[in-house]
Amino acid sequence: MARKKLDFRADAYRNVLGFVFRQWTHRPALVGGIIVLVVASTLAEVLVPVFSGRIVDAIAGGNAADGALRAFVVVTALGLTSVVLRWFIYNGIIRLTLRIMIDVANSGFHKVQRFSTDWHANSFAGSTVRKITRGMWALDSLNDVLLIALLPSIVMLIGASIVLGSYWPVMGLIVAAGSLIYIGVTVVLSMGYVSPAAKLANAWDTKLGGALADAISCNSVVKAFGAEDREETRLSHVLAKWDSRTRRTWRRGTVNGTIQGFMMVSMQAGILGTGLIMWQRGLASAGDITFVLAMFFVLQGYLRSVGQDIRNLQRAVNDMEELVLLDKTPLGIEDRPGAKPIAIGNGEIIFDRVTFQYGAHPTPLYDTFSVAIKPGERVGLVGHSGSGKTTFVKLIQRLYDVNSGAIRIDGQNIAEVTQASLRGQIAIVQQEPILFHRTLAENIAYGRPNASRREIVNAAKQASAHDFIMSLPKGYETMVGERGVKLSGGERQRVAIARAFLADAPVLILDEATSSLDSESEMQIQQAMERLMEGRTTLVIAHRLSTVRALDRLLVFDKGKIVEEGDHTSLVRLKNGIYRRLFERQALELTKGLAI
Known part of the structure; x- marks a missing residue:
């Protein structure tokens, strides 16, 4: 069972990281430049402990005015080089991340817009929005973790092992083996122990967003039945599950961090103990011990960072997984290749x-x-x-x-x-019209966004909507509220009918378009519909x-x-x-x- 979970999480990492790397390939020059700068900046940090040790040796040998000064200049230059390079790195990351986040948001919205009717019928709008926005910010975290955190950590560990190994092979072996064990255990714990719990916690986070959106968007129904307490009780059940799953994830993260702490102490003992033994045997000078101590403290910071970075990587992968699955979901109804x-x-x-x-x-x-x-x-x-x-x-x-x-x-x-071309030439008026939270003019002109104000007004007049629109404080610039909630049912219907008039499509579908109108308005609309249907193929769903x-x-x-x-x-x-x-x-x- 544990092996299956690990394999399952490995698939999740492959899917998410593969998605990110594909985004990187769209901007190879920018990503390549960032990687080169990161490697150069990190190598500068690797060399700082070496010259720090030379300063101590120069002072101990009484050559402070010469060797120590040169080593000091080199250490300072390396530090400044690292700072300057990191400035370019961070600016590159900002450009890269923002561009990819925009692409991901556009791509996710493009996909959701084109999913089939069945998909939308079975999906919460709030949950879908949460998947996209959470995935966007997870991508921001992934870029930081991979390029600013893990890449320099790996370069540092390899560089430290090589530099220490060139002085004392045993020391290089200890650093290399200890680092590999530390990273390996951290990866296994994150993927096989923490990540499954985090995935479940994210699923309930998505359900929480969906439950909130469902109740808020249907608030008029809640009020109509005085069901506020009932909806709060329903939400409390979802929150209880969310609390349980999130608590378990955080506890497992704490266990993971504690195990990493024990491994860090063990590696510290191995490196410092080896250095002291060499010093006692006369195989290392005071400067060498300074070099080892400085290198260890740098390594310690990076190793601790690796542990945190892998946890952040695991969290970002979990947060982004739903967006990647959304990207891989088939549309359901797709245009055929070469469709005209x-x-x-x-x-x-x-x-x-x-x-x-x-x-x-x-x-x-x-x-x-x-x-x-x-x-x-x-x-x-x-x-x-x-x-x-x-x-x-x-x-x-x-x-x-x-x-x-x-x-x-x-x-x-x-x-x-x-x-798009098919539906663009079919005008439809639904029994329960849906309007955008935009102006009345924008809603009427939705089928013909380039229509003039005169054409919009004429369409509204034909639909007997002009008079009620002009009675509003802002007239055609009035915002209608989410799904047209600020308008009555009859008013929404007239706006939808005006939209069909303006669309002027050769095929017209009416789903009992006058069902929400009073008798007087219905008569006026029926007369207008007679004019609208002339010369057009019309289908009327009759209730x-x-x-x-x-x-x-x-x-x-x-x-x-x-x-x-x-x-x-x-x-x-x-x-x-x-x-x-x-x-x-x-x-x-x-x-x-x-x-x-």
Whole structure:
């Protein structure tokens, strides 16, 4: 079991470090320059103890005015060289890290934006944001640990072993062996003992961020049910798990540090003991002992730093692992190699023997499903919940890929064109419109960001949104709040309708676009929709059947099949027909409502 955990963590280190090194390869000159400067700066520090010992020998030998002065000048020059080089190193690291952090943020956002609908449905927005931001700062730590901490430590340990070994081979062997044992034990403890606990702690840290975001973003629902205490209790359970996992990680880190302390003391005893024995036997002078002591204190600082650096490396790898896994996650729906933009003119839509099933669902929703929608035809999609209406329009948008068959618009297979060009030529008004926390003008113009203010205002007027917008203190510059929370449901719907007017797309999808409007506004919008649908292929997902009477054709869905087809008049005459039953039920409910 321990071996499996170690192998698993080794994979995590390979994945994360491989990701970082790939980022480095994009800027080879900058990274190479930093490495050369780090090695040169560290070698300057390695030579300081050598000349410090010569100062003592020169003083002890009575040659202070000559040899000691020269050694002093060399020590000072080495120190100044190291300081100057480090100034260039730190500035290089700043440039490198900021550029990579920007690239990682852009890359992560690019990937998340293009993940499939299923991925977004199964992911917390707060957790996703946490993965990206935590991974960005972990990359900052990794660059520092690898280039400013571990690299000079390794250069120092190798240089010290060589310099000491050139004077006394036994001393060089002790330093080399002790350093390797120290680093090896530290790596094993970090990867096999501390890192698994830290990974679990990070998972609960992500869940904590998701729980907070979930409750805060749905605060209106919490208030509606007076559930503040219940949400706090729910969060306290998550915090309890987070506390347990984090406490265990920190305790294991303490154990790791204690073991490193014991190894440090053992190495200290070996180096100093060997130096004293050599001095007693006349094999080392006072200057040599000074050299050994100075070298040991430098080594001690670096070895302690190595222990801390490996712990920081382990922590940074854990923090960055979720971002790397995010980067490796397949998009789900991807553009095919060489995909070209679609050009929609007339807007003819054809489902050609399409078979489609959701994920691991045992049976397909659509099985060799075929239907043709003529250019400019206005078609209503009717049926019980789960009958396949919403899936129909999602497949047209290519939010899912079909298992077999093809969907064509104006003869072009939508699986062979770019997704952005396809969706950019389909305007959709959803039943529950989602707005950005931006101005009303920006939300209306989202489908055409270069639209003029006059075009934005005209679209708002067509959607009966202009009057309420002008009644706001800042008019079209009013910020709507997260997901449009500052607006009423009807106001959000009108803004979404205005957005569809302005998009002026050849294909229009309406998911009961007037469901949130009052009667007067609904009449105005219905008239505007009639104008908007002229010359455009329009699909209307019908929840209230009163809105589809004037459409050219109605498709009645049941369990992924079209069981009835025709206009309102012909379908309502079908005895025992699904459409007739739905229409009569809604008419009866309306009659009861009027009677009350």
